[in-house]
Amino acid sequence: MVEDSPEYLQKRAFYDSLLTIYGRKPVLEALEDLSLPVxxxxxxxxxxRDHLIARMEQLATERQVEIAHWDRKGLSRISKNARQDQGxxxxxxxxxxxTAEAFLQQLPEKPCELLALxxxxxxxxxxxxxxxxxxxxxxxxxxxxKGCAQxxxxxxxxxxxxxxxxxxxxxxxxAPILAKFREQGARICGLSSHARDTLAGLDGRQPTVFVLGNxxxxxxxxxxxxxxxxxxIPMQNGVESLNVAVTAALIGFxxxx
Amino acid sequence: MVEDSPEYLQKRAFYDSLLTIYGRKPVLEALEDLSLPVxxxxxxxxxxRDHLIARMEQLATERQVEIAHWDRKGLSRISKNARQDQGxxxxxxxxxxxTAEAFLQQLPEKPCELLALxxxxxxxxxxxxxxxxxxxxxxxxxxxxKGCAQxxxxxxxxxxxxxxxxxxxxxxxxAPILAKFREQGARICGLSSHARDTLAGLDGRQPTVFVLGNxxxxxxxxxxxxxxxxxxIPMQNGVESLNVAVTAALIGFxxxx
Numbered sequence: 336m337v338e339d340s341p342e343y344l345q346k347r348a349f350y351d352s353l354l355t356i357y358g359r360k361p362v363l364e365a366l367e368d369l370s371l372p373v374x375x376x377x378x379x380x381x382x383x384r385d386h387l388i389a390r391m392e393q394l395a396t397e398r399q400v401e402i403a404h405w406d407r408k409g410l411s412r413i414s415k416n417a418r419q420d421q422g423x424x425x426x427x428x429x430x431x432x433x434t435a436e437a438f439l440q441q442l443p444e445k446p447c448e449l450l451a452l453x454x455x456x457x458x459x460x461x462x463x464x465x466x467x468x469x470x471x472x473x474x475x476x477x478x479x480x481k482g483c484a485q486x487x488x489x490x491x492x493x494x495x496x497x498x499x500x501x502x503x504x505x506x507x508x509x510a511p512i513l514a515k516f517r518e519q520g521a522r523i524c525g526l527s528s529h530a531r532d533t534l535a536g537l538d539g540r541q542p543t544v545f546v547l548g549n550x551x552x553x554x555x556x557x558x559x560x561x562x563x564x565x566x567x568i569p570m571q572n573g574v575e576s577l578n579v580a581v582t583a584a585l586i587g588f589x590x591x592x
Numbered sequence: 593m594v595e596d597s598p599e600y601l602q603k604r605a606f607y608d609s610l611l612t613i614y615g616r617k618p619v620l621e622a623l624e625d626l627s628l629p630v631x632x633x634x635x636x637x638x639x640x641r642d643h644l645i646a647r648m649e650q651l652a653t654e655r656q657v658e659i660a661h662w663d664r665k666g667l668s669r670i671s672k673n674a675r676q677d678q679g680x681x682x683x684x685x686x687x688x689x690x691t692a693e694a695f696l697q698q699l700p701e702k703p704c705e706l707l708a709l710x711x712x713x714x715x716x717x718x719x720x721x722x723x724x725x726x727x728x729x730x731x732x733x734x735x736x737x738k739g740c741a742q743x744x745x746x747x748x749x750x751x752x753x754x755x756x757x758x759x760x761x762x763x764x765x766x767a768p769i770l771a772k773f774r775e776q777g778a779r780i781c782g783l784s785s786h787a788r789d790t791l792a793g794l795d796g797r798q799p800t801v802f803v804l805g806n807x808x809x810x811x812x813x814x815x816x817x818x819x820x821x822x823x824x825i826p827m828q829n830g831v832e833s834l835n836v837a838v839t840a841a842l843i844g845f846x847x848x849x
Contacts, residue, residue, distance in 0.1 A: 463838070466831065467834065469829045470827040471828065472828035495833070497829070497831055500829050500831075535848055568845070569848060570727040571726065571728065572727065572754070572757050572758070573757070574726050574754055574757075576752070577723070577727055578720050578837065581720070581723075581837060581838055584834065584838040584842060585842070585845055591826060
């Protein structure tokens with residue numbers, strides 16, 4: 336296939352939309368959720384065939400989902416987490432899941448608001464950010480592979496099901512993709528407790544990416560270099576910082592509460 | 593002493609203001625924080641006198657804080673948590689810490705806004721609620737002994753230091769104290785995803801208690817019976833609930849973001 340043929344691009348978009356989850360509980364729950372578009376179930380041949388595995392096979396068969404069997408090494412190449420996959424992985428074909436690059440090429444007409452995560456390493460926080468952003472109506476979350484927690488069972492659990500609803504935009508590193516969003520006319524707002532301007536003072540409706548940094552270290556230098564402005568959330572009682580999922584909620588809900 | 597003599601009431605107010613924390617790390621950190629009014633250090637005689645214990649004794653001596661030594665049983669009566677106290681407890685005399693009853697008797701002139709917690713059993717969530725409420729400028733948190741997590745090392749850690757700044761109002765059970773707040777003219781607003789009215793629609797400036805229920809079960813029936821109104825926070829994308837600390841933040845920050 337030629338690299339820019341429509342057929343190739345379509346296939347690539349499909350594979351970019353795959354989110355591979357692992358672990359017996361998350362996989363079983365996803366198979367039971369008929370609203371989730373399941374692509375393929377992966378099982379290790381070394382699995383003891385207990386009732387959980389039997390139930391997964393039964394659900395996959397009922398849903399006409401392909402089942403692939405692998406040796407332990409093959410499965411760990413798919414789950415990318417041999418220590419925690421428990422011999423089970425599942426590909427979800429989520430229409431909302433893709434790359435930041437692809438999103439940039441089809442920027443929506445209406446001014447969108449995205450979060451971008453920089454150094455969010457705690458899976459619990461990542462899950463709660465997804466939950467807050469989803470409830471607050473953010474249009475997507477840019478999640479770099481470098482320096483951030485990735486979609487694993489802990490994140491999915493902490494997101495209370497919203498991980499499968501939220502538009503997640505993957506990229507390798509954050510700074511270069513933010514540069515591209517800038518070129519497309521988006522403003523890049525870094526949240527920082529040292530900023531002069533406040534979140535509440537932000538007006539106008541233009542595409543906006545809000546960058547959330549690590550709770551201890553804040554936004555990293557190379558990412559701060561891509562920000563068009565820095566914003567703070569004024570805090571009472573000398574409190575210095577908010578939980579990052581709380582910050583995500585205050586951004587998402589700021590127009591309605 | 594007579595039960596209603598000024599001397600008795602003063603003493604009682606002092607003892608009500610004591611927050612006893614335990615565990616080596618929290619106690620050492622509190623002793624190192626010169627902004628915290630420390631009342632008394634309690635040590636088990638069975639403690640091995642390692643460098644941490646020596647450092648605590650040194651700090652207490654420098655700060656002219658009384659040190660009491662106890663057998664294991666005596667110490668666990670003070671910490672109320674023999675399994676986690678690690679042979680160490682510390683009384684803090686926090687001017688902001690007291691009972692909901694005492695607060696009711698001296699209601700501030702300006703319309704105050706309080707949180708009341710109903711069935712918040714997760715220490716991580718309790719700590720994050722305190723942090724959010726403190727940063728959002730809430731005037732206090734009503735924390736019942738029944739059915740809620742209590743101030744322990746996990747809570748203090750999750751509060752990132754705000755547990756010592758926030759006004760915490762203890763009570764035995766929540767419903768009876770809410771009834772008294774009602775009698776004093778406060779409105780009692782239960783947060784519920786099934787409510788018709790929204791948080792954003794709440795207006796007027798009168799004393800208000802916002803009741804946060806358990807994330808799974810919501811506000812309990814006897815507490816709901818004391819609510820003068822129920823409020824919801826509208827959510828996008830079919831999300832059904834928010835993390836309770838996120839809800840606390842949206843309440844506290846609703847006037848400024």
